[in-house]
Amino acid sequence: MIGRMGYEHILVEVEPPIATVTLNRPKVLNALSPDLIRELTGALSELDADGSVRAVVLTGGSKVFAAGADIGDMADRGPVDQLLRDQTGRWAPLAGFSKPLIAAVNGYALGGGCEVALMCDLIVAGETARFGQPEINLGIIPGAGGTQRWPRTAGKYVAMETMLTGAPVTAQRAHELGLVNKVVPAEMTIEVAKRFARQIAEKPPLAARLAKEAVLKAFDSPLSEGLATERKSFYFLFATEDQKEGMHAFLEKRKGVFKGR
Amino acid sequence: MKEMATEVEQHIDVETEGGIGWIRFNRPEKMNAIGALTRRQLGDAIKQAERDDAVRVVVLTGAGRAFSSGADVTEMVSGGGMRTPEDVGNVLRNEYMPMLQRLRTMPKPVIAAMNGPAVGIGASFALACDIRIATPEAYILEAFVNIGLAPDGGVSWLLPRLAGTGVAYEMFFSGRPLSAADAHRLGVINRLVPADRLEEEVRDLGNQLAAQPRQAIAGAKRAVNHALTSTYEEAMEFESYLQEAQAGSSEFAAGVQKFLESRRKK
Numbered sequence A: 001m002i003g004r005m006g007y008e009h010i011l012v013e014v015e016p017p018i019a020t021v022t023l024n025r026p027k028v029l030n031a032l033s034p035d036l037i038r039e040l041t042g043a044l045s046e047l048d049a050d051g052s053v054r055a056v057v058l059t060g061g062s063k064v065f066a067a068g069a070d071i072g073d074m075a076d077r078g079p080v081d082q083l084l085r086d087q088t089g090r091w092a093p094l095a096g097f098s099k100p101l102i103a104a105v106n107g108y109a110l111g112g113g114c115e116v117a118l119m120c121d122l123i124v125a126g127e128t129a130r131f132g133q134p135e136i137n138l139g140i141i142p143g144a145g146g147t148q149r150w151p152r153t154a155g156k157y158v159a160m161e162t163m164l165t166g167a168p169v170t171a172q173r174a175h176e177l178g179l180v181n182k183v184v185p186a187e188m189t190i191e192v193a194k195r196f197a198r199q200i201a202e203k204p205p206l207a208a209r210l211a212k213e214a215v216l217k218a219f220d221s222p223l224s225e226g227l228a229t230e231r232k233s234f235y236f237l238f239a240t241e242d243q244k245e246g247m248h249a250f251l252e253k254r255k256g257v258f259k260g261r
Numbered sequence B: 001m002k003e004m005a006t007e008v009e010q011h012i013d014v015e016t017e018g019g020i021g022w023i024r025f026n027r028p029e030k031m032n033a034i035g036a037l038t039r040r041q042l043g044d045a046i047k048q049a050e051r052d053d054a055v056r057v058v059v060l061t062g063a064g065r066a067f068s069s070g071a072d073v074t075e076m077v078s079g080g081g082m083r084t085p086e087d088v089g090n091v092l093r094n095e096y097m098p099m100l101q102r103l104r105t106m107p108k109p110v111i112a113a114m115n116g117p118a119v120g121i122g123a124s125f126a127l128a129c130d131i132r133i134a135t136p137e138a139y140i141l142e143a144f145v146n147i148g149l150a151p152d153g154g155v156s157w158l159l160p161r162l163a164g165t166g167v168a169y170e171m172f173f174s175g176r177p178l179s180a181a182d183a184h185r186l187g188v189i190n191r192l193v194p195a196d197r198l199e200e201e202v203r204d205l206g207n208q209l210a211a212q213p214r215q216a217i218a219g220a221k222r223a224v225n226h227a228l229t230s231t232y233e234e235a236m237e238f239e240s241y242l243q244e245a246q247a248g249s250s251e252f253a254a255g256v257q258k259f260l261e262s263r264r265k266k
Helices: A034-049 A079-085 A089-095 A112-118 A134-138 A148-156 A157-163 A171-176 A186-201 A206-217 A223-237 A241-251 B004-005 B036-051 B073-077 B087-105 B123-128 B145-146 B155-163 B164-172 B181-187 B195-210 B214-229 B232-247 B251-266
Strands: A001-006 A012-014 A018-023 A053-057 A101-105 A107-112 A122-126 A129-132 A181-183 B011-016 B021-027 B057-062 B110-114 B131-134 B139-141
Touching: A012 A034, A012 B181, A012 B214, A034 A089, A034 A129, A079 B073, A089 A186, A101 A112, A101 A186, A101 A223, A107 A112, A107 A148, A112 A129, A112 B139, A122 A186, A134 A157, A148 A157, A148 B145, A157 B123, A171 B251, A181 B021, A181 B232, A206 A223, A206 A241, A223 B139, B011 B036, B011 B057, B021 B036, B021 B195, B036 B087, B057 B195, B087 B123, B087 B214, B110 B123, B123 B155, B131 B181, B139 B181, B145 B164, B155 B164, B155 B181, B214 B232, B214 B251, B232 B251
Parallel strands: A018 A053, A053 A101, A101 A122, A107 A129, A122 A181, B021 B057, B057 B110, B110 B131
Antiparallel strands: A001 A012, A012 A018, B011 B021
16 A cells, blocks of 8 residues: 655545545544645546556545535635635546546535535445535535535435535435435445445446546536437447457456556 | 522432443422423433443433323423424424434443333333333323324334334324233333332343443444334345444454353363
8 A cells, every 4th residue: 555645634545446535634524625625636636647546535534524614714705815716616626537436424524525525426425424515504605516416416405405404414314315325334434435446446447437427427418418428438438458358358258357448 | 599499400310330321210209200401401311321431331210100201291381491382393303302312323222221101202212212121010101192192202113113003003092001011022121020120130231231342232223223224135234334344343353252262161
């Protein structure tokens, strides 16, 4: 295992073919400060470019995922300050991450923390997990995609309740709503997420990447456009070595070895 | 002045002895009716019992002849924080719900020592405990219908699971008590013991459970609570992950060691 150095607010462990990024400001419930966001998005950009990494787990550790932004830091800011800082726009490396990204959520995922989880591709929740957007209690609204990703996942009415009351939902409820893939004992959350990551990392990476892209397209475009994207990617994959390997391995009843070419 | 005099009343008696945290309804002159002050003190006692590491088993019981006769109806009609129908709902949602949920989810065994009748919300507390030990004089009464109310305090969920829907409906519809003997026969009450031996019996069980591996017990409670709201498959999967965590614990290592040593001695 290689721990990447030089981060103050996060931990990055690379265990090829997976990597784990841990938000690491436990004293402030992993509040998403500008410095933390800079480190997180920087690390993700690096991992996106790292050929040895095929899937990434994002977690806040055993107690809390992230309880939102640094309110102390925002209280007296004006709109221009906020725009110039463009904190929400800086999430692009997360939202646009090309490899499968799995959130391992224990405890609170609130506000920006919840939005970060919703930007991931799978969510494994410990039984202690709570998802919510309490921004309304502070006179603002979610600013990193919450109002858009909640309704696309949990539907309009659940999203409205979440945004308008600010009340969080439990792990079990989130599971019923299709917001999380699995609810597991809290001490196993990160491990189960890593297993998901390893399972996915065994798949042909180009297919995984295009599958992810195509699914995300469904949230973003009319059906015809999504279908066109899917079809083009489908044809394109026949140009890859991994498709040849995958199909021949299947016919020869052996396990494929994929190179990402 | 009146306020201050009310404050010093101890509606709930709390005592930790060995690893057992005793929480006792302590209004024997009112058959342990639960009023606003009782609720506040009971909530604190339950919270404290959950937090206190020295408490490994919690016992809920009553002083005098009753376990608890339920809500203090005199307060419901003459104030005490419940003047409107909405107040009734709010007390259930904001006060009773968190307490009852805490009993069911705290990571330690909770035993109801039913020294006498458990009525209405009092029965809800007895049924929310993990294990019930009762004297023959105890009974469970879902008295709500007798004053024109529907069941509350979680019994619509608990009682059908513990006694079956037929028994639950009969109790809810008729407002007639389920005797300790019948409750024992149905498995709602784990053990029946004579009144003069109740405390001793509960203490013995409490001591025994207090000596068990703490995390393993908490795991059993987490697994059952998870299973009660999930499918067979989901429950088995959750169990498998819990077991994985437990199999890596010092409790398991010590347990296996002890097991092997006891075999060698034989």
